[in-house]
Amino acid sequence: MSLPQQVRLVEVGPRDGLQNEARPVTLVQRVELVDRLSAAGLGHIEAGSFVSPRWVPQMADSAAVFGNIRRRSGVRYSALVPNLQGMEAAIAAGATEVAVFASASEGFSQRNINCSISESLQRFAPVMALAGEQGMAVRGYLSCVLGCPYDGRVDPQQVAAVSAELLAMGCYEISLGDTIGVGVASATRQLIETVSRRVPREQLAGHFHDTYGQAQSNIYAALLEGVSVFDSSVAGLGGCPYARGASGNVASEDVLYMLNGMGIDTGVDIEQLVRTGQWICQVLGRDNGSRVGRAMGKV
Numbered sequence: 001m002s003l004p005q006q007v008r009l010v011e012v013g014p015r016d017g018l019q020n021e022a023r024p025v026t027l028v029q030r031v032e033l034v035d036r037l038s039a040a041g042l043g044h045i046e047a048g049s050f051v052s053p054r055w056v057p058q059m060a061d062s063a064a065v066f067g068n069i070r071r072r073s074g075v076r077y078s079a080l081v082p083n084l085q086g087m088e089a090a091i092a093a094g095a096t097e098v099a100v101f102a103s104a105s106e107g108f109s110q111r112n113i114n115c116s117i118s119e120s121l122q123r124f125a126p127v128m129a130l131a132g133e134q135g136m137a138v139r140g141y142l143s144c145v146l147g148c149p150y151d152g153r154v155d156p157q158q159v160a161a162v163s164a165e166l167l168a169m170g171c172y173e174i175s176l177g178d179t180i181g182v183g184v185a186s187a188t189r190q191l192i193e194t195v196s197r198r199v200p201r202e203q204l205a206g207h208f209h210d211t212y213g214q215a216q217s218n219i220y221a222a223l224l225e226g227v228s229v230f231d232s233s234v235a236g237l238g239g240c241p242y243a244r245g246a247s248g249n250v251a252s253e254d255v256l257y258m259l260n261g262m263g264i265d266t267g268v269d270i271e272q273l274v275r276t277g278q279w280i281c282q283v284l285g286r287d288n289g290s291r292v293g294r295a296m297g298k299v
């Protein structure tokens with residue numbers, strides 16, 4: 001399969017990234033992060049989540065984030081929602097679209113959202129119904145597609161089955177999450193080959209954490225399999241509070257550098273993105289998780 005000419009990057013730093021930061025991030029800083037990312041050309045930004053603040057306190061102020069960002073025309077500002085309560089809050093806050101999230105493994109489903117996979121899908125039914133009434137697009141995340149911190153190996157057929165259910169419920173795209181970053185390129189290819197028998201490749205996205213340094217090669221493997229949407233996080237922010245040892249998402253700057261080098265268009269300005277990564281690392285007092293960010297920061 002030939003490589004795509006264009007890739008859509010979904011920037012998840014303000015949600016997947018900041019949800020796992022120990023240091024408190026102010027509302028002003030969260031808003032500025034989203035605004036800097038849209039200014040850099042990112043067209044799809046997950047700006048926050050409407051989950052229980054007891055479970056993920058870092059995302060507690062998401063409504064205020066949506067209320068204060070400088071909205072650029074054409075940019076999709078999405079929100080993560082686990083249930084109808086979250087969906088109603090996301091609509092009230094003015095999210096452009098939402099994402100529901102399920103797990104391919106039972107162990108992670110219980111730890112992350114306190115219910116089984118099948119219960120989680122039942123919770124999404126009213127979310128999908130309300131989204132339909134509102135004409136709102138819903139993305140579906142599936143976690144632990146290449147391994148689970150609680151259950152170990154995850155069968156690709158199981159990933160395909162839950163992906164197909166999310167698609168049948170009305171999700172326009174299924175983002176396959178290697179939540180703990182354990183996958184390697186050959187497993188990624190096999191996974192996409194299996195899942196694509198149930199979900200068209202054009203409706204799949206890749207969401208790779210970089211815990212074991214495999215994210216970029218997994219993205220390349222997914223590109224070769226015809227996937228052209230990838231989630232990433234500026235400066236490699238993040239992890240997952242319910243997956244011990246999970247490091248951040250693959251850094252947006254690193255993905256962009258690779259795609260630029262391969263002549264694949266994303267519409268994102270690498271210089272501005274690198275500056276945004278440097279800025280947020282300064283704000284958080286953390287090291288920059290992007291190699292490209294570190295290298296370009298020196299020149």
Ligand SMILES: CC(C)(COP(=O)([O-])OP(=O)([O-])OC[C@H]1O[C@@H](n2cnc3c(N)ncnc32)[C@H](O)[C@@H]1OP(=O)([O-])[O-])[C@@H](O)C(=O)NCCC(=O)NCCSC(=O)C[C@@](C)(O)CC(=O)[O-]
Nearest residue numbers: 050051052055082085086101112113114141143144177179
């Ligand atoms: C799903 C629940 C709520 C179940 O949590 P629960 O405790 O089982 O829920 P409940 O329905 O019994 O409600 C308990 C309390 O939570 C409240 N509540 C209920 N729903 C909401 C809501 N939407 N917003 C705000 N509050 C809510 C509800 O009102 C009630 O409040 P109380 O009466 O006790 O004061 C909880 O487990 C939860 O919020 N989990 C979120 C976990 C999370 O956000 N994890 C990180 C995101 S997933 C991820 O990062 C993976 C991904 C997507 O990036 C892909 C990848 O990398 O694999």
